[in-house]
Amino acid sequence: MPVPRQHAEPALHLDRSGGAPLTVQLAAALRAAMAGGSLAPGERLPSSRTLATQLGVSRTVVTDAYQQLYAEGWLEGRHGSGTFVAPGAAPAPAEPAPIEPAWRTAAARSGRTDLEERPTRGELRERGLIDLRPGAPWVRSVDRAAWRRAWRAAADLPQDDDPDPRGLPGLRALLAEHLRRYRGIAVGPENILVTRGTGNGLDLAGAALIAPGDQAGVEEPGYGKARTVLAARGARIVPCPVDHDGLVVDALPDDLGLVYTTPAHQYPLGGRLPVPRRELLISWARATGAVVIEDDYDAEFRYDVAPLPALYGMDPGRVVLLGTLSKTLTPDLGIGWIVAEPDLVEHLARVRRNLTDRTPGPVQAATALLLERGDLDRHLRRMRAEYARRRALLIEYLGPRLTGDTAGLHAMLPLPAREVAPVVAEAAARGVVVDDTGRTSHGEPTVHGLVLGYGSASLPELRRGCAALADILDRRPPPA
Numbered sequence: 001m002p003v004p005r006q007h008a009e010p011a012l013h014l015d016r017s018g019g020a021p022l023t024v025q026l027a028a029a030l031r032a033a034m035a036g037g038s039l040a041p042g043e044r045l046p047s048s049r050t051l052a053t054q055l056g057v058s059r060t061v062v063t064d065a066y067q068q069l070y071a072e073g074w075l076e077g078r079h080g081s082g083t084f085v086a087p088g089a090a091p092a093p094a095e096p097a098p099i100e101p102a103w104r105t106a107a108a109r110s111g112r113t114d115l116e117e118r119p120t121r122g123e124l125r126e127r128g129l130i131d132l133r134p135g136a137p138w139v140r141s142v143d144r145a146a147w148r149r150a151w152r153a154a155a156d157l158p159q160d161d162d163p164d165p166r167g168l169p170g171l172r173a174l175l176a177e178h179l180r181r182y183r184g185i186a187v188g189p190e191n192i193l194v195t196r197g198t199g200n201g202l203d204l205a206g207a208a209l210i211a212p213g214d215q216a217g218v219e220e221p222g223y224g225k226a227r228t229v230l231a232a233r234g235a236r237i238v239p240c241p242v243d244h245d246g247l248v249v250d251a252l253p254d255d256l257g258l259v260y261t262t263p264a265h266q267y268p269l270g271g272r273l274p275v276p277r278r279e280l281l282i283s284w285a286r287a288t289g290a291v292v293i294e295d296d297y298d299a300e301f302r303y304d305v306a307p308l309p310a311l312y313g314m315d316p317g318r319v320v321l322l323g324t325l326s327k328t329l330t331p332d333l334g335i336g337w338i339v340a341e342p343d344l345v346e347h348l349a350r351v352r353r354n355l356t357d358r359t360p361g362p363v364q365a366a367t368a369l370l371l372e373r374g375d376l377d378r379h380l381r382r383m384r385a386e387y388a389r390r391r392a393l394l395i396e397y398l399g400p401r402l403t404g405d406t407a408g409l410h411a412m413l414p415l416p417a418r419e420v421a422p423v424v425a426e427a428a429a430r431g432v433v434v435d436d437t438g439r440t441s442h443g444e445p446t447v448h449g450l451v452l453g454y455g456s457a458s459l460p461e462l463r464r465g466c467a468a469l470a471d472i473l474d475r476r477p478p479p480a
């Protein structure tokens with residue numbers, strides 16, 4: 001027996017121009033609503049008095065229609081509690097649509113029909129597989145008590161009826177301080193716009209800085225979503241080569257409107273852009289007038305190497321920095337930031353307001369509390385140690401084969417092109433899911449190998465996964 005639901009408000013239309021009697025029309029409309037599923041079994045109908053008032057008919061019209069439907073078995077009465085759709089009044093199975101639904105044609109025209117279907121991390125976990133794909137942090141060490149405290153306090157705050165598109169002033173000030181301490185850049189709240197993460201930040205930068213047809217350089221291989229987001233804002237994507245140090249600045253064309261780069265830890269090859277190349281990139285931007293978009297996604301994590309200055313600090317007039325808590329805390333929070341000159345922050349805020357885009361206030365308030373109380377600092381300290389352990393484990397099993405492992409949460413394992421597919425398949429057969437560079441390439445991959453993430457799997461899983469990979473690689477026939 002379905003649980004009785006609150007009373008439904010069916011949309012009923014009666015024709016008063018002299019057609020069928022109103023009782024007959026009302027019964028037919030209710031029958032159609034029940035058959036079509038908009039009135040579900042167990043749902044309570046309005047009282048005859050209420051419905052009569054709503055429809056502007058006499059109460060008798062409604063009681064007579066209800067009586068008719070009782071008699072036909074569509075409705076049932078429960079003593080003292082009203083009129084309900086009978087359990088058996090289920091909707092007739094839907095007829096297959098005779099023509100292609102309009103959205104399909106529109107979706108095909110949009111050109112986004114080849115979107116990759118990847119199993120989610122939860123699905124892989126349910127299937128008992130070990131997930132060594134890059135992109136996820138270890139979220140199971142987030143301090144539950146601190147998390148609850150922040151959300152409870154955020155829930156107590158008053159709500160804003162006109163949220164500032166730049167974000168909460170308090171959070172912007174806390175993020176400025178965070179950036180000063182962790183990234184060595186001297187900024188104030190006026191330099192910060194709180195986003196929902198890197199993707200959102202890049203989308204807003206694209207909306208504000210790209211005219212249709214502008215050329216946007218993206219590292220090749222590089223972050224596929226950066227290509228997608230910029231292209232969706234009308235940019236023509238220009239793949240820009242990288243080597244083991246990062247973006248090859250000498251190879252940048254002069255006619256780019258902007259260039260997207262990951263200097264702290266190139267995604268996916270893992271290079272850290274050396275200072276002379278950073279200086280060269282800034283000189284290139286000054287000479288060409290291009291904007292540099294610096295994706296600083298995992299810069300808080302580095303191992304046995306000194307920090308490198310953020311590009312933004314080298315020339316705030318040429319660089320827009322995108323940050324995120326997706327790696328340092330959890331992607332589930334949906335908090336990131338854009339760092340830019342105050343005038344650009346104001347411009348981005350206007351663009352954002354016009355796009356009706358915003359970062360939810362309660363999420364910002366909870367984040368501010370995590371920063372204010374030092375919970376994020378504590379988490380970062382714990383996670384730096386955790387990822388150092390994980391990286392050590394990767395090195396223990398795969399050491400000499402790895403490259404780009406001095407920062408972030410992933411490393412590269414270069415392979416000859418013909419070895420990639422068999423190794424990925426063998427790993428999958430042994431329950432270990434790995435990514436290759438295919439997803440990070442604009443066209444055919446120019447760099448070949450595995451991109452190994454060590455954030456998603458547990459430490460024991462990571463050990464098993466690395467041992468399986470080492471075993472697979474050791475058994476592969478030597479190159480001819």
Ligand SMILES: Cc1ncc(COP(=O)(O)O)c(C=O)c1O
Nearest residue numbers: 135197198199223267297324326
């Ligand atoms: C290169 C790069 N940038 C940024 C992000 C994080 O994006 P977001 O903040 O939108 O979650 C990722 C996540 O995998 C990434 O790989």
